[in-house]
Amino acid sequence: MNNYSVKKLSRLAGVSVRTLHLYDELGLLKPSVRTEARYRLYGDKELLRLQQILFYRELDFPLKDILAILEDPAFDLQQALEGHRKALLAKRERIDTLVGTIDKTLVTLKNNTMLQVEDLYEGIPNDKMEAYRAEAMAKWGKDTILSAEETLRSFSKEEMRDLQTELSNINTRLTVMMNTDPTSAPVQECIARRFKIILQLSGGKIEMGKLEYFRKLGELYVQDNRYTPVDGMPSLELAQFMKAAMDHYIETQGE
Amino acid sequence: MNNYSVKKLSRLAGVSVRTLHLYDELGLLKPSVRTEARYRLYGDKELLRLQQILFYRELDFPLKDILAILEDPAFDLQQALEGHRKALLAKRERIDTLVGTIDKTLVTLKNNTMLQVEDLYEGIPNDKMEAYRAEAMAKWGKDTILSAEETLRSFSKEEMRDLQTELSNINTRLTVMMNTDPTSAPVQECIARRFKIILQLSGGKIEMGKLEYFRKLGELYVQDNRYTPVDGMPSLELAQFMKAAMDHYIETQGE
DNA sequence: CTTGACTCTTACCTTACGTCATACCCTACA
DNA sequence: TGTAGGGTATGACGTAAGGTAAGAGTCAAG
Missing domain, CATH: 1.10.1660.10 (Multidrug-efflux Transporter Regulator; Chain: A; Domain 2)
Structure with missing residues (x-):
């Protein structure tokens, strides 16, 4: 021993x-x-x-x-194991659901990053940059774009990053609420903040009427097939949701 | 508000x-x-x-x-989500392993119940009962079997159930240790307890030499294809492990 | 004015340990 | 024989996210 x-x-x-x-x-x-x-x-x-x-x-x-x-030698081990097995399977199912939610969130997050990029003219590969730029000038006017770019250059890298991150977070929250009522208070709250940030980024110099600009942005989301990539299925859904939310925001602001 | x-x-x-x-x-x-x-x-x-x-x-x-x-508006949500996702997947993998272990344990637990039944002549459907009985008599002698049955009848239902449960638990633990050294102390401890219980159940009246009886039991496990059913894959593995463990037990007891 | 529903703070309980803090024990080496 | 270094014991606090309960104060209705 x-x-x-x-x-x-x-x-x-x-x-x-x-x-x-x-x-x-x-x-x-x-x-x-x-x-x-x-x-x-x-x-x-x-x-x-x-x-x-x-x-x-x-x-x-x-x-x-x-x-x-x-x-306890009389403990029913078999039953205990079976019960435990069931509990483990339930846990696993829950995890699957969570991962699914995260995946959806991540996909739309990445798509939203594209949307931001569109808004901000930042991080787009150089060869695509010019095409976006020309398109944007055609849509909103040359002066508008030039002035917005000027504003962007006036931000420091840190300010830029912070604003982009906050915008990203807002978009994530909107994604999360995608299946809820677009006119609900939480959604509208996010939309309002998003509007403010975008205005801030463009230096408040969008001339065509700020709400009108916002509305155009909403239409763009739904119409442009760049926002519904093959591997990002939820994107169209999101774009429509965003447009609905933005439309409602514009309406209630107008009153 | x-x-x-x-x-x-x-x-x-x-x-x-x-x-x-x-x-x-x-x-x-x-x-x-x-x-x-x-x-x-x-x-x-x-x-x-x-x-x-x-x-x-x-x-x-x-x-x-x-x-x-x-x-923190600058919090990197995307990275947090990705890290979280990885953690969840790791959890899920762990759960899969656990469920696999439990499944293996349950399968062999059920098979072992068969083995016990073989040992004890209990709970076998009536039509099969006679076949098992005749086979056992041929293997170990008519008197041995009759006397063992006599002993079994002398136990109360409670005693019977307790002994069976403990036997079942021991078998489970042996199953768990299936991939370890059959001559290790933990395994041999279980084998010894198992031996004692089986002897107790047969009233100590097995005449052919108790260790010899035990050895035959071990051989039977490996040879008889009843112990390797299609839906209980690990059973043959277990039978061989059991035989090895029992052989070693008999050797060291002889010394 | 009382009753019942509501609320406040404080604090202890849960799991399965990790991490001190303080003090005691044991052995080897000078 | 003294001491240095490592092992050990007990006790207590901390963790995450609340549950539960005690004792006391608050509010509205009858």
Whole structure:
């Protein structure tokens, strides 16, 4: 019969000393002997029991249940395992749902980054840049665009990044609320903030009437097939939602 | 602007009052107003923010992170989501492993129930019963079997159930250790207990030499294809493991 | 003015340990 | 024999996200 100190046993089994203290306190694994100085000493039998404990712990059983399993020889292990299995499957399903939500959010986030880029003329590959620029000038007038670009250049990199990030966050929240009522208060709140940021970025110099500019932006989202890429399915849905929300915002602002 | 009391807001959002108290304390959601009597009053803005909080909570974000997301407009949400996604996938993989282990354990548990039944002549459907009985008599002698059956009848239902349950638990643990060394102390401990129980159940009256009986049992496991059913793949593996463990037990007991 | 519903703060409980703090124990080496 | 270094024991606090409860104050209706 071997004698293991707490440290030795902890190394053997790959657990911390604290864990052994705790298991002792819980009555899950008592040392076979206590020395005069109250040192814990474990024998082979305890090592075996510890292995059992660790197996069930691996399966994410709570320590209370493990105690019941090990203490009560009449414990229905099979039923416990089946119940535990069901719980694990439910957890997995929940995780799948969460990942799905995140994926959707990420896809639209990336698409929205495109939208921002469109708004801001930033980060577009050079070869595409000129095409966007020309298109924008045709849509909103040459002077409008030149003045907006001037404003953009006046921002520091940090200001730029902060504003873009906040815009991105707002878009994410809008994405999240995509299936709710576009006229609801939370959505409109986001739309308002978005409007403010975009105006700030364009230096308040959009001449065609600010709300009109915003409306055009909404139409653009829905009409332009650049916003419904093949691998970003939710985008069209989002664009329509955004337009609806922006339209309602413009209406209520006009009053 | 509406005014919501804690209770109203909690009903609206589907959270507990305690949760609102906590969020206030954490600075996650402060009431817009405190009345003279220190009652919390929330407005529509707070309702909106609560919705945001609950969205991220749904995604299993810790409250600290949620606070960071909502407070810091420069927070990199996309990166946070991607990191979170990775963590969720890791969790899912772990769950898959756990379910796999449980499945294997359950399958062999059920097979082992068959083995026990073979040992104990209990619970076998009547039509099969006679065949098993005749086979067993041919293998171990008529007198052995008759005397074993006599012993079994002398147990009360409760004793019977307890012994079977303990046997089942031992088999489960052996299953769990299937991929380890069959001569290791933990395994041999289980084998010894198993041996004792089987002897107890047969009333100690197996005449052919108790260890010899045990050895035959081991061979039977490996040879008989009843123990390797189609839907219980690990069974053959287990049978071989059991035989190896039992062989080693018999050897070391002989010394 | 009382009753009942509501609210406040404070504080302890939960899991499975990690991380000190303080003090005691043991052994090897000078 | 003294001491340095490592092992050990106990106790207590902290973690995440609230649940539960105690004791006291508040509000509106009858």
